[in-house]
Amino acid sequence: MNKGGANGSHLQDILPMVTIGMILFEGMTQLDLTGPLEIFSRFPDTKIHLVSKTRDPVRSDRGLTIIPDTTFNDCPQELTVIFVPGGPGVSRVLGDEEYIDFIRSRGKATFITSVCTGSIILAACGLLNGFKATTHWLSLDLLKRFNVETQNSRVVIDRNRVTGGGVTSGIDFALTIASILFDEKVAKELQLLIEYNPQPPFLSGHPDVADESIVEKVKAERTEMQKKRLEEIDSFILKHQIT
DSSP: OOSSSSSSSOOGGGGEEEEEEEOTTTEEEEEEHHHHHHHHHHHHTTTEEESSSSSSSSETSSSSOOOOOETTTTTTTSSEEEEEEOOOTTTHHHHHHHHHHHHTTTTSSEEEEETHHHHHHHHTTTTTTTOEEEEOOGGGGHHHHHOOOOSEEEEEEEEEEEEOOTTTHHHHHHHHHHHHOHHHHHHHHHHHHHTTTOOOOSSOOOTTTHHHHHHHHHHHTTTTHHHHHHHHEEEEEHTTTTT
């Protein structure tokens, strides 16, 4: 993919303002949203819309409440980036046609993006058909239910679809977006500014490197949750006659 567009030019050279719509919903994982937001908010000449049905406060899965500043009705039709976080609240979104219809209606955004299980929402909206994508490692098989070609990567770029893996990958994802919209120099400056220099205390951040016993324990503790999500996805697919 040519970073910045089909002709290799950067969006800042084409558009006077970058416009980003970040979707909020009850039960989202706040770091899926706030990690990228921290970086997006430092972009030059950029307007960010925190979008939900209403401007009522939205409670994340861990209790942090975030206040939207834009409703579905107020959100610009043309967005540079539409972004969807993940979290337990994905289940609620799958059952809410207003969310599905709204996200689908912004499917002509220059870049369609997500972090974690937000890609399941994009897939449910038909916005990942024919694209490669990623999601949280626990949910790769769930994303495949939508016939999406999944990749077990921290960030996946496929043309104008950019998806991040689980939770903390949102930082890598947002820096990648910075390099696409602007250039690598801008992304590197932002990385330095926020002192993003990961040195985790344990080598346990992904099944590829974690102890097998820990991986199995984490998977076992979430078996019922994943089973329920699978049922919800299959029900959605059946209802919407997705093949």
